Amino acid sequence: MNVHMRANTPKITPLLAIAIEGLVMRVRGRIVTPEESDYDDIRGLAHSNWDQRPLFVARVVDAADVADVVDFARRHQLEIAVRSGGHSVCGYSGSEGGVVIDLRDLNGLDLDMDDMSVWAGSGLTAGQVTKALDEHGVAIGFGDSATVGIGGLTLGGGVGYLTRKLGLTIDSLIAAEIVTASGNILTINETSHPELFWAVRGGGGNFGVVTRFRYRLNPLPEFVGGPLILPATAENLAGFVAAAKLAPDELTTILLAMPAPPLPFIPPHLVGQTVLMGMMAYAGSVADAQAALAPFRGLTTPIADLVRPGPYGMMYMPEDPSMKPTLSVRTLFKSGIDVAEAAEILARLGQCSAPMRLAQIRILGGAAGRVPAEATAYAHRDADLLIGFMAMDGSAEAAARHDIWATGCVSALGGATRGTYVNFLAEEGPEALRASYTSLTWQRLQEVKRRYDPTNLFRRNQNISPA
Structure with a gap:
């Protein structure tokens, strides 16, 4: 391989170029440098907040490849980024001038x-x-x-x-x-x-x-799940959360307050209006699921009810791989949501200009809460709710505005006083990370x-x- 430079690419010295040549010869996978035609596609992440240009991306195929690339980066004092799916909310799946270890070919x-x-x-x-x-x-x-x-x-x-x-x-x-x-x-x-x-x-x-x-x-062996869509009122939101906390362990719910998407089961006049989309996941029989779902269906007349038996994988909503929006996210843990706080959440959504903005409420507890806190490094076994405010848009400038919006939403609910879930932690400084453990x-x-x-x-x- 002949390593050379394009404009606006990481600087490669002659000695480093020779070292990269040697690495290319040793690894079983592929070393993708800026000269390669698919370099830009491969270095891209799930969100467009960042445009990082690594020295190279190592498409490794086994642990030995990884060890070789780690040794290379250590000897040349290069930053290492590790990519699995590329969804890091801080852009940590990429690197500016460093080495990206891309695990996507480790798919056995x-x-x-x-x-x-x-x-x-x-x-x-x-x-x-x-x-x-x-x-x-x-x-x-x-x-x-x-x-x-x-x-x-x-x-x-x-x-x-x-x-x-x-x-x-x-x-x-x-x-x-x-x-x-x-x-x-x-x-x-x-x-x-x-x-x-x-x-x-x-x-x-x-x-x-x-x-x-x-x-x-x-x-x-049996699963029942899907979206239950309700009108976005403070009473419905607070009632949903209360019912979810009392539900049997077999039922896990994630509630989304968000603009209604243009889907066939959404009435046209509601598209773009805020709705409550409860993602219902019942790990059990149809008969038992109906009893567990009754309190939610009894809150109000649903806009749409698509909860049905099927494979667990049907819970994953379709995603367009070509969509790479900027992302803003802030989260906090809470024990519950009353009607006043629910009204605040809905009001805050109305203050965001992003085409897609949402409040996501994950009801925790159950089996996750019964594992002793010291058994793993995860630090929030006793948390009841994980609440996230997210906005997706198309520019870094918009993302900066939405960061401020999301931070204000968290503050309005009392702040992330007990830290938050590290997978959703944005670039909020070392104290925020420290507080998450x-x-x-x-x-x-x-x-x-x-x-x-x-x-x-x-x-x-x-x-x-x-x-």
Whole structure:
């Protein structure tokens, strides 16, 4: 390969060019430099807030490739970014002038139905894994978007449609393969490197590059789910949240207050008007689901009711891969929402100019809340609600305005006084990150960081400094 430069690309010295040539010869995957015709496509992220131009993107195919690229970056003192699905809300999946380790070709899925476990490559998306598992009547509780990579989602905790029934994604994690800062390839679990295994379950990508996850498979022979759309009143919003908190563990809900999309089941006169879209996920039989759903259907006459039996994967709404909006997001934990707070949420939505703006309310508890707080690095087992304010638009200038709007929304509900979920934490400073863990958890994470990454090589993340 002949490494040369285009305009507005990272600077490559002659010596570095020779080193890259050597790396190209060693790895089994592909090193994509700025000269390649698909460089811009490959470096792109899910959101357009950032336009980062890495020195190269390493499309690795196995853990040995990852170890080689990690060693290269360490020797040349280059920043490392790790990409699974590219949905980092801070743009940490990319790098300006550094090295991106792109895991998308780590897409193997080794299913063992006798052992009820699966090894999944960290480049897979939640949708890809879920679709494969649907065929066997089993599930892992990932997030609420099919295109999000299982890598970052799992390492931060994993809050989704089965949280109350199965717990967080990390609660189904039983082992992982990880490349550390020293280039070692380790298989970690409760008995092998147990402190590192504890840390990766909620501590993010601070401790190495996870190349494979081993999950416990959870039986899911019957499932009922889909959207229940209600008029956007303060009473309906508060009533929905109250009913969701009292629901059986089999029912996990995510409530979206948002402009009604132009879908066939939405009356034309409501398109663009704020509605409440309750995403209902019942892990059980149709008969039991009807009883659990009755309080929600009894709140008011629904605008549309598409809750139905089917595979769990139907919960993932269609996404247009060509859409790459800018994203603004701020979140907080709360114990509940009364009518006055619900009215405030709806009023705040009306103050945002973004074409897509929403308040997202995730009802937690259930199985996720029964795991001891010290069992994993995830720090919010006792939280009842996770509330997010999000805005999607088309420019960095708009994103800056919407950041201010989202911050104001959180403040209006009392502020993120107990920290927030690290996977949704924007660039809000070290104090916000520090507040997202308990004091003891933070200290323990720093000790693990000191042992496995003492020079903070893996720092392009919600960074935990070594003790």
